[in-house]
Amino acid sequence: MGGPEIERLIALLSRLPGYGPRSARRAALTLLRQPQSRLLPLASAMEQAARTVRTCSLCGNLDSRDPCAICTDPGRDQALICVVEGVGDLWALERASVHRGLYHVLGGTLSALGGTGPDDLSTQPLLSRIEAGGVREVILALGATVEGATTTHWLAERLAGFGVTVSRVGQGVPMGGALDVLDDGTLAAALMARRV
Amino acid sequence: MGGPEIERLIALLSRLPGYGPRSARRAALTLLRQPQSRLLPLASAMEQAARTVRTCSLCGNLDSRDPCAICTDPGRDQALICVVEGVGDLWALERASVHRGLYHVLGGTLSALGGTGPDDLSTQPLLSRIEAGGVREVILALGATVEGATTTHWLAERLAGFGVTVSRVGQGVPMGGALDVLDDGTLAAALMARRV
Numbered sequence: 554m555g556g557p558e559i560e561r562l563i564a565l566l567s568r569l570p571g572y573g574p575r576s577a578r579r580a581a582l583t584l585l586r587q588p589q590s591r592l593l594p595l596a597s598a599m600e601q602a603a604r605t606v607r608t609c610s611l612c613g614n615l616d617s618r619d620p621c622a623i624c625t626d627p628g629r630d631q632a633l634i635c636v637v638e639g640v641g642d643l644w645a646l647e648r649a650s651v652h653r654g655l656y657h658v659l660g661g662t663l664s665a666l667g668g669t670g671p672d673d674l675s676t677q678p679l680l681s682r683i684e685a686g687g688v689r690e691v692i693l694a695l696g697a698t699v700e701g702a703t704t705t706h707w708l709a710e711r712l713a714g715f716g717v718t719v720s721r722v723g724q725g726v727p728m729g730g731a732l733d734v735l736d737d738g739t740l741a742a743a744l745m746a747r748r749v
Numbered sequence: 750m751g752g753p754e755i756e757r758l759i760a761l762l763s764r765l766p767g768y769g770p771r772s773a774r775r776a777a778l779t780l781l782r783q784p785q786s787r788l789l790p791l792a793s794a795m796e797q798a799a800r801t802v803r804t805c806s807l808c809g810n811l812d813s814r815d816p817c818a819i820c821t822d823p824g825r826d827q828a829l830i831c832v833v834e835g836v837g838d839l840w841a842l843e844r845a846s847v848h849r850g851l852y853h854v855l856g857g858t859l860s861a862l863g864g865t866g867p868d869d870l871s872t873q874p875l876l877s878r879i880e881a882g883g884v885r886e887v888i889l890a891l892g893a894t895v896e897g898a899t900t901t902h903w904l905a906e907r908l909a910g911f912g913v914t915v916s917r918v919g920q921g922v923p924m925g926g927a928l929d930v931l932d933d934g935t936l937a938a939a940l941m942a943r944r945v
Contacts, residue, residue, distance in 0.1 A: 555802065555840075556813035562798045565791045570775050571767065579766050581798075582837050585811055588799040595761045596795035602758045602777075603784040603792065606751065615781055617752035641778050644751075 559585070611682070613658030613675055615640050623647075623656060630654040632689035636679065636708065638662050638696060646694065654692075657682070662700040663707060674704075676711065683715050690718040697724050697742070755781070807878070809854030809871055811836050819843075819852060826850040828885035832875065832904065834858055834892060842890070850888075853878070858896035859903060870900075872907065879911050886914040893920055893938070 559581060567577035584592040608614070609621035616622055623629065633654025637643050638661060646652045660675045661667075682688065691712055695701035705721055712719045725743035726735065735743075755777060763773035780788040804810070805817035812818055819825065829850025833839050834857060842848045856871045857863075878884065887908055891897035901917055908915045921939035922931065931939075 555811050555836075556818065558794070558798045558801050558813045559811065562794045565794050568787070569765075570779050571772050576767050578837065578840060582811075582835070583766050584795070585798060585802055585836075588802070591764070592795050592799040596792045596799065598754070598758045598761050599780070599788050599792035599795070602754045602781060603788040605754050606781055606784070615751050615755065615778075617754045622752065639778070640751075641774065644774060 611678075612656045613640070613660060613678075614643055614656060628653075632687055633692070634679070634682065634688055634690070635692040635694050637694050638701070638704075642694065642696075652692075654690075657691075659695075659704070659708075662695060662698070662704040664700045667700075669700075671707070676708070680711070680715070683712070683717055688717050690720060692720050692722065694722045697738075807874075808852045809836070809856060809874070810839055810852060824849075828883055829888070830875070830878065830884055830886070831888040831890050833890050834897070834900075838890065838892075848888075850886075853887075855891070855900070855904075858891060858894070858900040860896045863896075865896075867903070872904070876907070876911070879908070879913055884913050886916060888916050888918065890918045893934075 562584075563574070563577045563581045566572060566580050567574050569577070569580075572580070584595065605617040606615050607617070607619050609616055609619050609624055611620045611624045614621040614623060618625075630653050633652075634657050635646065635652050635654055636657045636659055637646065638659055640658055643656050643658060646656075657679045658675065659679075661669045661673060663669055663671065663674070679691075683691070693705045693708055695705050709719050709721070723746055724739070725746045726732065726739065732740065758780075759770070759773045759777045762768060762776050763770050765773070765776075768776070780791065801813040802811050803813070803815050805812055805815055805820055807816045807820045810817040810819060814821075826849050829848075830853050831842065831848050831850055832853045832855055833842065834855055836854055839852050839854060842852075853875045854871065855875075857865045857869060859865055859867065859870070875887075879887070889901045889904055891901050905915050905917070919942055920935070921942045922928065922935065928936065
């Protein structure tokens with residue numbers, strides 16, 4: 554079916570998130586139809602990203618420079634650190650332009666089922682950053698899942714005694730959300746977080 | 750958000766079939782997390798495919814050699830040509846191992862809405878192959894759509910007078926298909942195609 558090159562391309566494409574054998578074949582055909590304008594640019598972008606993108610040694614963000622553009626931005630509040638589970642969460646907050654401080658990527662959440670323990674998370678680098686001084690507040694922005702809540706609770710205890718304010722992101726009704734489609738947990742959280 | 754390399758990777762990934770900005774970001778993160786085992790192999794497979802894969806000058810198939818492996822296979826019936834719309838259809842027939850002859854990729858179907866006329870299809874190469882002699886039968890294996898049926902009808906007329914048998918793929922109830930979920934057109938075709 555077109556030689557080993559096509560077979561290999563389809564096999565690797567089928568491992569992309571959300572892709573299977575069928576969609577991988579479709580993607581391979583689309584790309585092979587325009588090798589110069591589609592296939593080669595994507596291959597070169599991947600090669601270049603693999604060569605340049607590194608994990609920021611300060612916060613765990615992905616960037617082509619280390620420390621990353623966020624850590625070295627003098628316009629950001631260096632005393633405010635937002636702790637997120639992964640780089641995808643950091644990207645989401647950056648797209649929303651709602652956080653003007655720094656980040657710390659934890660690299661996961663505590664999960665007994667997933668086998669993620671305290672040693673698998675990037676906690677020590679966060680503590681070192683706080684111990685180095687200059688940090689006023691740490692915002693724990695983990696997901697409202699069982700694992701996220703567990704990790705938030707555990708991390709808040711670890712950060713106690715460091716002399717920094719530890720806050721958590723608010724929970725409740727999401728913007729544009731109708732109450733009758735929300736789950737019981739969200740409704741309970743929204744009622745608990747009511748303001749006067 | 751991670752520098753121009755990541756932005757470019759996401760932008761190009763989001764143009765993959767079935768992908769949008771959100772899934773492209775997810776794929777970029779997955780790939781960037783394993784640059785050596787995921788990102789670079791995919792980049793190299795793409796680069797290699799772009800460099801080696803060509804359109805077969807005889808049948809229009811995609812292969813790393815020209816003429817393609819199917820056209821040069823001495824074990825296949827050289828007198829039987831199956832006409833398909835695209836390389837994806839050829840792949841589907843090859844996966845099913847149901848055709849032991851050669852192929853001809855038409856490169857599309859006649860479509861007034863899509864602006865595809867007779868000159869946009871690879872008809873002349875097919876006629877040349879038939880004129881060169883040795884062809885016994887041409888199977889028209891186009892989709893059972895309005896465009897497919899139009900093209901089948903038009904192509905059958907063009908092939909009349911060349912002294913070859915022109916056949917069409919059968920229409921009816923697909924394997925494993927229950928009658929009560931089929932559309933009226935398929936049911937009508939299945940009744941018309943009944944056998945005793």
